[in-house]
Every structure is written in structure tokens, then in C-alpha cells.
Amino acid sequence: xxxxxxxxxxxxxxxxxxxxxxxxxxxxxxxxxxxxxxxxxxxxxxxxxxxxxxxxxxxxxxxxxxxxxxxxxxxxxxxxxxxxxxxxxxxxxxxxxxxxxxxxxxxxxxxxxxxxxxxxxxxxxxxxxxxxxxxxxxxxxxxxxxxxxxxxxxxxxxxxxxxxxxxxxxxxxxxxxxxxxxxxxxxxxxxxxxxxxxxxxxxxxxxxxxxxxxxxxxxxxxxxxxxxxxxxxxxxxxxxxxxxxxxxxxxxxxxxxxxxxxxxxxxxxxxxxxxxxxxxxxxxxxxxxxxxxxxxxxxxxxxxxxxxxxxxxxxxxxxxxxxxxxxxxxxxxxxxxxxxxxxxxxxxxxxxxxxxxxxxxxxxxxxxxxxxxxxxxxxxxxxxxxxxxxxxxxxxxxxxxxxxxxxxxxxxxxxxxxxxxxxxxxxxxxxxxxxxxxxxxxxxxxxxxxxxxxxxxxxx
Amino acid sequence: xxxxxxxxxxxxxxxxxxxxxxxxxxxxxxxxxxxxxxxxxxxxxxxxxxxxxxxxxxxxxxxxxxxxxxxxxxxxxxxxxxxxxxxxxxxxxxxxxxxxxxxxxxxxxxxxxxxxxxxxxxxxxxxxxxxxxxxxxxxxxxxxxxxxxxxxxxxxxxxxxxxxxxxxxxxxxxxxxxxxxxxxxxxxxxxxxxxxxxxxxxxxxxxxxxxxxxxxxxxxxxxxxxxxxxxxxxxxxxxxxxxxxxxxxxxxxxxxxxxxxxxxxxxxxxxxxxxxxxxxxxxxxxxxxxxxxxxxxxxxxxxxxxxxxxxxxxx
Numbered sequence: 001x002x003x004x005x006x007x008x009x010x011x012x013x014x015x016x017x018x019x020x021x022x023x024x025x026x027x028x029x030x031x032x033x034x035x036x037x038x039x040x041x042x043x044x045x046x047x048x049x050x051x052x053x054x055x056x057x058x059x060x061x062x063x064x065x066x067x068x069x070x071x072x073x074x075x076x077x078x079x080x081x082x083x084x085x086x087x088x089x090x091x092x093x094x095x096x097x098x099x100x101x102x103x104x105x106x107x108x109x110x111x112x113x114x115x116x117x118x119x120x121x122x123x124x125x126x127x128x129x130x131x132x133x134x135x136x137x138x139x140x141x142x143x144x145x146x147x148x149x150x151x152x153x154x155x156x157x158x159x160x161x162x163x164x165x166x167x168x169x170x171x172x173x174x175x176x177x178x179x180x181x182x183x184x185x186x187x188x189x190x191x192x193x194x195x196x197x198x199x200x201x202x203x204x205x206x207x208x209x210x211x212x213x214x215x216x217x218x219x220x221x222x223x224x225x226x227x228x229x230x231x232x233x234x235x236x237x238x239x240x241x242x243x244x245x246x247x248x249x250x251x252x253x254x255x256x257x258x259x260x261x262x263x264x265x266x267x268x269x270x271x272x273x274x275x276x277x278x279x280x281x282x283x284x285x286x287x288x289x290x291x292x293x294x295x296x297x298x299x300x301x302x303x304x305x306x307x308x309x310x311x312x313x314x315x316x317x318x319x320x321x322x323x324x325x326x327x328x329x330x331x332x333x334x335x336x337x338x339x340x341x342x343x344x345x346x347x348x349x350x351x352x353x354x355x356x357x358x359x360x361x362x363x364x365x366x367x368x369x370x371x372x373x374x375x376x377x378x379x380x381x382x383x384x385x386x387x388x389x390x391x392x393x394x395x396x397x398x399x400x401x402x403x404x405x406x407x408x409x410x411x412x413x414x415x416x417x418x419x420x421x422x423x424x425x426x427x428x429x430x431x432x433x434x435x436x437x438x439x440x441x442x443x444x445x446x447x448x449x450x451x452x453x454x455x456x457x458x459x460x
Numbered sequence: 461x462x463x464x465x466x467x468x469x470x471x472x473x474x475x476x477x478x479x480x481x482x483x484x485x486x487x488x489x490x491x492x493x494x495x496x497x498x499x500x501x502x503x504x505x506x507x508x509x510x511x512x513x514x515x516x517x518x519x520x521x522x523x524x525x526x527x528x529x530x531x532x533x534x535x536x537x538x539x540x541x542x543x544x545x546x547x548x549x550x551x552x553x554x555x556x557x558x559x560x561x562x563x564x565x566x567x568x569x570x571x572x573x574x575x576x577x578x579x580x581x582x583x584x585x586x587x588x589x590x591x592x593x594x595x596x597x598x599x600x601x602x603x604x605x606x607x608x609x610x611x612x613x614x615x616x617x618x619x620x621x622x623x624x625x626x627x628x629x630x631x632x633x634x635x636x637x638x639x640x641x642x643x644x645x646x647x648x649x650x651x652x653x654x655x656x657x658x659x660x661x662x663x664x665x666x667x668x669x670x671x672x673x674x675x676x677x678x679x680x681x682x683x684x685x686x687x688x689x690x691x692x693x694x695x696x697x698x699x700x701x702x703x704x705x706x707x708x709x710x711x712x713x714x715x716x717x718x719x720x721x722x723x724x725x726x727x728x729x730x731x732x733x734x735x736x737x738x739x740x741x742x743x744x745x746x747x748x749x750x751x752x753x754x755x756x757x758x759x760x761x762x763x764x765x766x767x768x769x770x771x772x773x774x775x
């Protein structure tokens with residue numbers, strides 16, 4: 001090395017000599033030659049690695065988040081379209097493996113400080129410990145409602161204000177019943193279109209219920225007062241997970257990442273300007289992620305090539321860039337009666353779970369991407385969102401915490417973090433509506449819905 | 461309607477008053493009835509509807525008009541923090557109205573599947589004083605001879621004279637939110653010829669407000685034509701995503717056969733701009749950004765009027 005350098009010096013002549021005289025640094029000089037790296041255009045593994053590195057650096061150095069997202073989804077190749085609302089059998093296991101999610105039955109207990117309950121204990125709603133007496137409890141407004149099982153008013157001790165405003169169950173129940181009766185009984189509508197029952201009654205009922213409840217509760221939850229309610233928004237997310245060999249075509253034989261895209265259309269969505277607090281710490285391990293040896297196309301999943309979109313419901317400039325709650329309506333194709341007729345009762349819960357997991361993963365991951373994280377720059381704080389999946393009568397509640405976005409082959413190897421989804425089974429809100437009254441109204445479900453809407457960060 | 465509001469006035473035996481009634485204006489002026497930093501929030505709502513809502517670069521009117529409306533209603537509903545009786549409102553989408561009346565020996569009918577109706581449990585108190593109502597007696601309805609007042613109206617064989625609200629028959633008895641409060645019209649067609657022009661939109665709003673009020677009057681007081689002791693007030697808001705038309709209609713009489721006597725009253729505030737222009741993509745001339753993306757020419761008063769109409773009747 002030194003000999004060749006010396007030869008170079010003599011060869012170049014005087015002017016170069018003088019330049020090196022003046023530019024000699026006190027520390028050991030860096031190599032005068034450009035760094036020796038693999039070629040950028042050769043057909044070799046090293047060259048491919050270098051191109052990948054270059055791409056990663058481009059995305060890291062992108063000027064704005066729009067630019068980052070554009071570069072992230074620039075290369076269009078055939079990808080699997082993942083539908084959150086699917087008839088596929090045991091779809092929730094598959095979706096959990098695609099998104100590296102652990103499913104914990106029951107909802108996370110929010111009464112006590114989160115650290116205590118981090119071990120994934122099954123927590124049915126009724127067991128939210130009545131910590132009314134705990135004056136030390138600084139926040140968590142959901143806790144108090146569970147204290148009284150009586151159908152009357154339940155107390156909500158406000159941390160800052162001295163007074164304790166009542167959360168009137170009767171009032172809430174009447175709001176819910178009014179919405180239900182209006183849509184199903186009082187407003188006489190034409191017969192529903194064929195196979196479009198869901199948009200005839202349960203759809204409008206859900207919209208009415210959520211909008212009136214949100215307005216009613218916004219006094220209690222200042223986050224709701226600053227929220228944005230979207231009707232039928234779109235949520236998109238694109239990611240890579242795993243590897244496969246290209247089967248046919250001019251790229252046959254090459255090893256490619258498996259690409260997925262979720263295009264979701266929830267019925268209703270609440271977006272807020274502040275993030276919901278984390279439920280468990282970032283590195284918690286609450287269970288196992290299922291490993292499925294088959295190709296995703298066996299689910300069945302089908303490939304298509306189109307624009308790689310990442311979208312939470314509105315563009316990046318919107319200040320309400322964090323998600324609060326989504327509401328999904330199960331379509332007519334996936335009604336309970338159909339499953340029962342086909343002798344697939346156990347798949348009913350699977351549909352709800354698959355919908356919850358896939359939609360919430362897409363939403364939280366898109367929120368994380370809007371903040372600049374991606375699979376090479378993993379999230380530094382967990383992203384939490386909630387969802388309610390319903391078919392008009394049966395409600396299932398889901399809570400999702402996104403701990404990691406790094407699902408590609410290179411990044412998943414040393415990544416111990418897993419995403420976590422808590423969820424309940426579907427429970428009916430009422431039994432039947434007849435003659436202008438609602439029979440068998442279930443307060444627990446409504447209470448859970450109210451708790452979801454009242455969820456907010458600790459500072460508020 | 462060809463002649464627009466004038467024709468609608470003749471058909472419904474109404475006197476027009478420009479501007480909004482004093483009770484609504486008092487709500488606008490009262491600072492207690494405003495949201496905190498509402499200008500900022502309304503601007504954000506407009507930006508959301510016009511700029512941020514879709515993955516496409518420029519949302520179309522069919523998209524942004526309903527979104528804008530929903531967001532404005534959401535903002536108004538948040539006022540129920542202060543006034544709990546605001547929760548006693550219910551929005552009915554896809555509702556149908558049917559009302560019939562006779563006007564100088566012509567049988568007229570309003571039927572339609574249009575708009576969104578907001579019902580409330582309590583009626584809006586009458587807006588005009590008794591003197592004003594009596595003063596309408598002297599007012600002469602304008603006619604526009606030689607154009608017949610029924611021009612542009614569809615002639616239909618009516619087999620059932622229906623007077624109902626709700627689809628195909630009334631909202632069933634016992635409906636707790638029985639008073640029509642406001643009717644909202646969204647002109648959201650993409651192409652301009654599919655949309656109503658402002659004049660026609662105002663006429664349509666008047667006809668439907670009248671139809672609702674008439675149906676309610678007949679439900680409350682029976683089918684005989686008479687002067688109402690308690691006038692019925694129905695409001696109406698029409699928008700195409702940028703311009704708003706506000707209307708307050710008071711039904712004083714159901715005696716519509718003759719052209720004299722007490723008339724009904726309508727207050728109209730037309731062509732209120734919520735914002736001048738919504739720039740989705742920044743305008744760049746010769747590589748210099750001349751007009752960055754955003755909302756220009758925001759008018760806070762229009763939203764104040766919208767909110768005042770929403771709060772009218774409960775404050």
C-alpha cells in the first residue's frame with residue numbers, strides 16, 4: 001500500500017506534492033483512496049447488500065415524512081392483500097403470525113398502575129378492581145364505574161376537581177336505546193336491499209350511538225373534545241414479513257421478501273391529537289406468536305400489484321394523528337347465521353378476532369410510520385389503539401399495543417419485542433327490539449364501550 | 461323551481477325577511493355560546509375535509525361536502541358539554557317527507573327523499589312576535605304574471621293525500637324526538653349542472669322546511685286549515701361545501717287556500733362563505749411557491765351562524 005502511494009506521489013508531480021504538504025493532518029491520515037466497497041451494479045450478493053444499504057440510508061435521510069413514505073413504498077411488486085374481514089378459517093392465527101402479535105384474551109386491567117398487571121392475567125370486565133377508595137390513584141377514570149354493580153349512578157372521582165360527577169348509567173342507557181329504537185323501529189324505512197342488511201339498520205345505529213355518546217362524554221374526557229370523528233375512513237398499511245422464492249416470471253429463483261398490504265374501511269373512527277398511554281412496557285412478553293409453515297397463499301390470500309399505501313384516515317398534516325377507537329361493522333357475508341348454518345360456530349369469534357388484529361395492526365403501524373418510524377427505525381414508544389367490532393347486536397372489544405415495526409427478515413432476527421392484542425368475545429348488547437322497547441339490555445357492554453371512549457393519556 | 465324563492469314564497473304563502481331573526485342573532489353575539497378557540501378548530505375541520513381526507517391529492521366534492529358537514533355537526537355536538545339538553549337531539553338520515561296542501565284551488569304536494577333531518581324533543585319557540593305575525597296580513601304576495609306559479613312543478617296524480625314525516629309513513633307514534641328542528645341539504649354532486657344553483661337551493665330549502673312544519677302542524681292540530689296559536693318553527697341549512705344558506709321558517713297558518721290573511725314568515729341569510737379558497741397543492745410559478753397549500757379567506761361568522769342555528773331552541 002505504502003509503496004504504491006509513494007509511486008503515486010512521484011508520478012503526479014510537484015503541484016500535488018505541495019498540496020499534500022499543506023494538507024497533512026496531525027492525526028493518522030484517512031485513506032487517500034475512496035473506501036473499497038462492493039460494486040453497486042454487479043449481480044452479486046455483496047452488491048445487493050450495498051444497494052439495500054443505500055436504500056436504507058436514503059429513507060433514513062428523507063427530508064420529510066411524506067418523502068419517507070414515498071420512498072418506503074416506491075417499489076411496486078405483487079403483494080398479498082390481507083382483508084381484516086375475512087371468511088377464511090382460523091384467519092386470526094395466520095394474521096397473528098404475519099404481524100407478530102400475541103393475543104391475550106380479556107381486556108387489560110386499567111385500574112391499577114399498568115406495571116403491576118403486566119403479566120397478561122385474564123381480566124374480565126367485572127374484575128377491574130374497585131379502586132374507588134384508593135385516593136392515591138391519580139388517573140384511570142375507567143376504574144370507578146366498575147365499582148358499583150347497581151344499575152344506578154356510578155361515581156367517577158375526578159383527580160383534579162374536588163367534586164365527583166356521576167356517570168349516569170340510566171342516561172347512557174336511554175341514549176343507546178333511543179338510537180337503537182330510532183333506527184330499527186321509529187323511522188320507517190323501506191325494506192333493506194338484498195344482502196345489504198347491515199347498512200340498513202346496524203350501520204346508522206352505530207353511527208348515532210357513537211356520535212351521541214362521544215358528545216355526551218366529551219365533558220369527561222377532554223381528549224374527545226379535541227377529537228376528529230371520521231365516517232367510513234380508509235386505513236392502509238404496507239409491510240414485509242418473511243421471505244420466499246419467486247416462483248415464476250423473469251425474476252424466477254430470486255429470494256424476495258413477502259409483501260402484505262391491508263386496505264381497511266372501518267365504519268367509524270375517532271382520531272385524537274395525543275397518544276393513548278401504553279398498557280404494558282415496550283419489552284413485555286405476554287405469550288407466543290404462532291409460527292405457520294405454509295405459504296400465505298394457503299389461507300387463502302391472493303396477490304396483486306398496486307400502489308403501496310400507508311394511510312391512517314387523513315394525511316400527515318392533520319394534527320389529530322394518533323388513533324383512539326375504531327368501530328367496525330361485520331358485513332352481511334360474515335353474519336352469525338351463515339356460520340351457524342355451515343356448522344362453523346367456532347369461526348364466529350375468529351372473524352371478530354381477525355378483524356380486530358388486522359385492522360388495529362394496520363392503524364397503529366400507519367400511525368407509527370406517520371411519526372417517522374419504519375422497520376429499520378423501530379418505534380421507541382408503544383402505539384396504542386382500541387377497536388370495537390360489531391354486527392349491530394354483538395359487540396367485541398379489542399385493544400392493541402404496537403411494540404415493534406421490525407418484521408422483515410433482517411430486522412426480526414434480533415428483535416425480542418412482540419405486538420400485543422387484547423380482545424374479548426362478542427357479547428350481545430340487547431336481546432330483541434319489539435313494540436318500541438328494547439328487551440334484555442346489557443349494561444356491561446355499554447359500560448365497556450363507555451370505558452373505551454373515556455380512555456385518555458395520564459396527563460389529561 | 462324557476463323563479464326560485466319568489467315562487468316558493470307564493471306557493472307557501474310566506475313573507476320574506478332578509479337576514480336572520482333576532483333570537484338567532486342574539487345567540488351569535490353572546491360569547492358564552494362559543495367553543496373555545498373555535499376559529500382554530502373550524503379551520504382545522506375545513507382543512508380536514510378539503511385537504512387531508514383522502515389518499516388522493518384533491519378530494520372531490522362528493523367526498524368533502526359530507527365530511528365537512530359531519531365534522532361541523534361533530535363540533536356543534538361537543539357544545540353539549542355546556543348544555544345538556546343538546547343530547548336530546550337525533551339525526552335522521554335518508555328521511556322522507558310528504559305534505560299536501562291546497563293553494564288557490566291548486567293541490568300541491570311536497571315529497572322527497574332528501575337531506576338530513578335533525579329532530580329534537582322540544583320545539584323551537586316562535587321567533588316572530590305576535591305583532592309581526594299580524595303585520596303580515598297586509599303584505600301582498602308577489603305574483604309573477606304571466607308565469608303561472610306552478611311552473612316547473614311536476615304534475616302527479618295523487619291517490620293518497622299524505623301528510624307525514626319519515627319514510628312512507630310517519631315516524632311512529634311515541635317517537636320521543638318528535639319536533640323537526642333543522643333540515644340539512646348537501647349539494648355534493650361533482651359536476652356543476654348536477655348541483656342546485658343557490659337560488660334554487662334556497663327555494664328547495666323553503667319548500668321542505670314548509671313541508672316539515674305543515675306535517676307537524678297537521679299532526680298536532682288536525683287537518684282543518686286555521687291560524688296557529690303556537691307557530692311552528694323549522695330551520696334549514698343548505699351548503700355545497702363552501703357556501704351556506706341559512707333559513708328560519710315559521711308556520712303561522714295552515715289556511716293556505718286564499719292569498720290573504722296571515723302569512724308565514726321566513727328569514728333567509730344567503731350565500732354565506734365559509735372560506736374563499738382551499739388550495740390543495742401549492743401553486744408554484746417559475747419554481748417559486750407563490751401560494752402555499754392551505755385555506756384562504758376564512759370567515760368565522762358563518763360557523764357562528766351555523767352553531768347558533770344548532771343551539772337555537774335550547775338556549
